Amino acid sequence: MSKIDFTWKIGGEAGFGxxxxxxxxxxTLNRLNYYxxxxxxYPSLIRGGHNVYEVHVSGEPVYSQERQVDLLVCLNTETFNLHKNELKKDAIIIYDPLKTxxxxxxxxxxxxxEVSKIVKELGGLPVMENNLFVGISLALLQADKExxxxxxxxxxxxxGEAVISLNEKIIEAGYDFVTAHPFSFSQKIEKLGEKNSYVMTGNEAISLGAIAADCRLYASYPMTPASSILHILAGYSNTSKMVVKHVGDEIEAINLLVGASFSGVRCMTGTSGGGFALMNEGFGLAGVTESAMVLVISQRPGPATGLPTWTGQADLQFVIHAAQDEFPRIVLAPGDAEEAYNLTQEAFNLADKYQTPVFVLSDKYLSEGLYYLQKENLQKFPINRGKLIPNEEIKNQTNFLRYAVTKDGISPRSVAGQENGEYLANSYEHDERGFATExxxxxxxxxxxxxxKSLNYLDNDFVGPSFYGNKEAELTIISWGSTKAPVLEAMKNLGDKVNFMHFHHVYPLNSQLLSKILSQTKKSLLLEGNGTGQFGxxxxxxxGWQSTHLMLKYDGRPFYPEEIQAKIKEILGN
Known part of the structure; x- marks a missing residue:
């Protein structure tokens, strides 16, 4: 096993790459087969403000960021002032003395x-200084520049080739500088076998999962942190069978999905809590018309505009109870990019099978975090269109009942234009043909x-929590969604006294199954990114189960493994 394990952080003003x-x-590190x-x-500003990107690198599995930094790249003085207290002993600060x-x-x-001077001499723009710093960093690590x-x-x-060539020249200058001015760093990068992995953000994984699921319409209005899904899918619109539409607002998006479902099209939208607030009336229409659709809600702190570029998990109860009255919906909450890819495909199958909206509940931390994925763990789900009736079958029917009362609650489904498949769909309560009734x-x-349909889902498709660690552990961590990553990172140093229960199918819940599972815990720590412990x-x-301990965080920042470890030591007394 490689002993490589370090954190590299770069910071500077927005607009400098x-x-x-x-x-x-x-x-680059992933290409050399590192985790x-x-x-x-980044702040919620159109221009300016402090941006920072950190990369945790290891020769062994790594799941999240960590508090302390080994290599700090400062593009300005503010970066040094803000992050100097995060440095490990003997960490290295790389900086331009002409600017910082x-x-x-x-x-x-x-x-x-003197990065700014070197880039200028090479004919580059100030925005290209970032790549010289990257070249210097990788040269200090003795990484293969190819x-x-x-x-x-x-x-x-x-x-174009001219831009590529100039950036390569600037990176080469970084390697040349380190060769001429050698500097000792404790870790050396060597290629670890052949590359068999990817790195991608949660939003990239959701997008690719939608393509794999044969989604034919993505309709969305940009809202951080879900916005990049629109941009990613637009880039694939010419090579996939998907129509990608940047709509005028979120109301248009949800109503387009209702229409798309009516015509038999697999469809998806993406937004954050504020955008979904605008969708509520249309969401209720999806409920009464039993429309199949997938809604990606990437959470950020609120209420109102809140903290647009920060993270949180406070919209769980919102999506569970959205729209007036009661109707089924399913909520899936991936914990990393691998789960995001797989669960997005599952969401489309569940939406079609149960003819109901399905949520993929993400957050800024998952949507924009960059994850390592093993190729073999990315599944390709068989497509299940549920009770969608083929043309050859429906054309022989004489009395099609779109909302027929069935034992499993799922009615046969036609699409617009099918012979003998006509029915009425509107916002009123209706009979089996769709005609309004009181x-x-x-x-x-x-x-x-x-x-x-909810009971049918719980019996046949609900999946209980994933379990990590020693089953006889003294303390069980319980969390859902993106908190999986820092918990797994924290567990590296917690030994056999702690295990972890990660929920990804978060609503509805199989009470009988979970009562049995939860009753077997000893001490427990419920960990959530909101102020009330909504999942708890x-x-x-x-x-009826209640955790013995809570760890709630709602300042817009993600959990760090170090603070989880400190909380557990406080609980266990060691």
């Missing part, structure tokens, strides 16, 4: 490079039919 530098660094996790922070003021200290080492050249070529391929018996039968409240409502 901080995110692209982080992506190039991470992809990486990338985390980006730093303080000397016995706790870290300084590596000064790997970074390959990554730069991939990333800048649409900008008859008490019919109304009750239709509502019972819809609710039966749901577990208590459904099972």
């Amino acid at each position: 901080i995110a692209s530098a982080g992506l190039i660094f991470a992809k 990486v996790y990338g985390y980006l922070e 003021q730093v303080e000397e200290s016995a706790n870290y080492k300084l590596y000064a490079v 790997a970074i050249f390959a990554v730069v070529s991939d990333i800048f391929t649409d900008k 008859d008490a018996i019919v109304v009750k039968n239709q509502k019972d039919k819809r609710q039966q 409240l749901l577990l208590r409502e459904q099972t």
